[in-house]
Amino acid sequence: MPGTYAEFSLCGLNCGLCPRYHTNGPSRCPGCRGPRFGEVHPTCPIIRCSEHHGNVEYCHQCISYPCERYRETPATDSFITYVPRLADQRRALEFGMDTYRQELDEKIGILKHLLAMYDDGRRKGFYCLAANLLDLQSLRGTVERVERIVAQTPMERKECVRLMVSTIEETAGKRNVSLRLRGK
Helix, strand or coil: CCCCCCCCCCCCCCHHCCCCCCCCCCCCCCCCCCHHHHHHHHHHHHHHHHHHCCCCCCCCHCCCCCHHCCCCCCCCCCCCCCCHHHHHHHHHHHHHHHHHHHHHHHHEEEEEEEEHCCCCCHHHHHHHHHHHHHHHHHHCCCCCCCHHHHHHCCCHHHHHHHHHHHHHHHHHCCCCCCCCCCCC
């Protein structure tokens, strides 16, 4: 498969912001271009489609894009939200992959920080959704605001986690963003 950036998939999912990407053990997904992807997702129709269309690195680079697959966002999510997929592909197409990668890499860095410092063992999915659905400026600003408070006020880890979660929820609410996967 073409490409080497496993954090952004052919179809526009932000693999680097998926809970399965940040999982240790056999259920870890290596991302669309990562090692063992074919073993984890042997029937991915997007890879087969890419092979039939000149091995494009990203669907938005295909001459047939947007094809029928992208007429609308799927109604339900799996481990990762599909909500920003089309908008993220538009951003990558409009600003170029190098610019999009820089933004996604910064979001991945923020997510890793949240998981290391503010995860109580139950927040990985929540932080992944927040990193996926909030724009970079909002995400960065929210984390910085909480960290200023945490640096000035002695708190137990549990209190820090609650503060981060509630502040992210507040930011999402102000932007009319739901931080819930859309189930079946």
